[in-house]
Amino acid sequence: MDPSRPDRILHEWDEVAAGARRPATPPKRVGVRSLTSGTSLAGRTDGTFEFARDVVRRADELGFDTTLIAERFLHLASGNVRLSIWQMALSTVQSTVWGFLVGISTGFVAGLVLGRNDRLARVFEPYIIAFNSLPRIALVPLITMIFGFGLLAKIVLAWTIVFFIVFFNTFQGARSVDADLISTARFLGAGEGQIMRTVIVPSTLAWTFASLTPSISFALIGVVVGEFIGGESGGGLGYLIIQSLGTLNAADMMVALLVLGVIGIVMALGIKQVETRLLRWRPEYQK
Numbered sequence: 362m363d364p365s366r367p368d369r370i371l372h373e374w375d376e377v378a379a380g381a382r383r384p385a386t387p388p389k390r391v392g393v394r395s396l397t398s399g400t401s402l403a404g405r406t407d408g409t410f411e412f413a414r415d416v417v418r419r420a421d422e423l424g425f426d427t428t429l430i431a432e433r434f435l436h437l438a439s440g441n442v443r444l445s446i447w448q449m450a451l452s453t454v455q456s457t458v459w460g461f462l463v464g465i466s467t468g469f470v471a472g473l474v475l476g477r478n479d480r481l482a483r484v485f486e487p488y489i490i491a492f493n494s495l496p497r498i499a500l501v502p503l504i505t506m507i508f509g510f511g512l513l514a515k516i517v518l519a520w521t522i523v524f525f526i527v528f529f530n531t532f533q534g535a536r537s538v539d540a541d542l543i544s545t546a547r548f549l550g551a552g553e554g555q556i557m558r559t560v561i562v563p564s565t566l567a568w569t570f571a572s573l574t575p576s577i578s579f580a581l582i583g584v585v586v587g588e589f590i591g592g593e594s595g596g597g598l599g600y601l602i603i604q605s606l607g608t609l610n611a612a613d614m615m616v617a618l619l620v621l622g623v624i625g626i627v628m629a630l631g632i633k634q635v636e637t638r639l640l641r642w643r644p645e646y647q648k
Contacts, residue, residue: 430619433612437601444596450620453584453597456512457628460519461580467520468527469569476535477561493525497583501590515587515597519580526576527569534568535561570636577628585621 437446475482500521508514538561546556588599598617605614 429612430615434616434619437613437616446598446601446616446620449596449598449601449617450624452512453581453588453599453621454624456515456584456587456597457519457577457581457624459512460516460584461523461577463516464520464523464580465527465569465573465576468524469531469565471524472528472531472569473535473562473565476532476565477557482532489525489528497522498586501586504587505590510590515584518587519583522579522583523576526572526579530568530572531565534565537568538564567640570632570640573632573636574629577632578625581621581625581628 434446436442439445475485497518501518504514504517504521508517542560542564543556546560551559584597585599585602588597589603598621601617602614605611605617
């Protein structure tokens with residue numbers, strides 16, 4: 362090993378450090394400014410890094426300026442734009458709610474039926490597993506080809522996500538019903554319909570409601586992904602995000618993300634309220 366090599370390396374680093382000295386930046390933006398300074402080191406030899414530094418600085422100015430985000434929100438909420446933030450949010454919420462309702466209703470019925478019928482469960486198990494194994498994002502082009510770019514395509518995409526979440530929880534819940542409760546109901550003269558209505562369904566609902574909070578979140582994700590592909594014809598907040606990406610408008614993108622976060626919180630709280638009301642007979646919901 363060359364004994365002068367460590368000294369040579371240290372000398373080279375000293376030269377780089379000397380050329381990279383910049384005036385001190387305010388502590389408020391140390392993280393992003395440090396990144397731009399580091400980028401400018403390589404930019405001394407390649408103009409591409411100068412462009413990267415400008416992009417990062419632009420994101421810093423737009424993405425973390427709360428005043429600008431508030432201004433953009435007020436602008437998008439006003440009547441001065443062709444498609445306001447309220448119209449886009451309504452489109453996203455409408456698609457999410459419809460996909461969620463169709464998904465939980467079909468998933469609950471399918472899980473209940475297959476959970477109480479072993480023969481049907483064995484017949485449909487391979488098909489359910491195969492379809493559930495498909496990445497939902499891979500189904501977006503096919504769903505778009507079949508149902509177009511509008512509301513129906515977003516509902517179907519949300520349904521493909523919600524259905525399986527609810528189905529597997531309901532299926533397991535239907536199989537986990539206490540056999541002694543069913544035997545006791547039969548001993549007291551209850552028919553199969555009464556047992557299903559008064560024993561199996563109430564016991565299964567606890568399992569189903571455990572899947573509703575993640576289901577509404579994933580339904581929202583599915584709808585937004587559908588809006589990425591659908592563009593303006595699909596409307597919604599996903600269209601605003603993808604449009605902001607095309608124009609490098611970080612402020613509008615942040616507005617869309619914040620509104621999506623608020624929508625997700627409101628929907629999850631609504632599900633919790635419905636769960637508390639319908640399962641008030643369970644000990645954990647009694648005050």
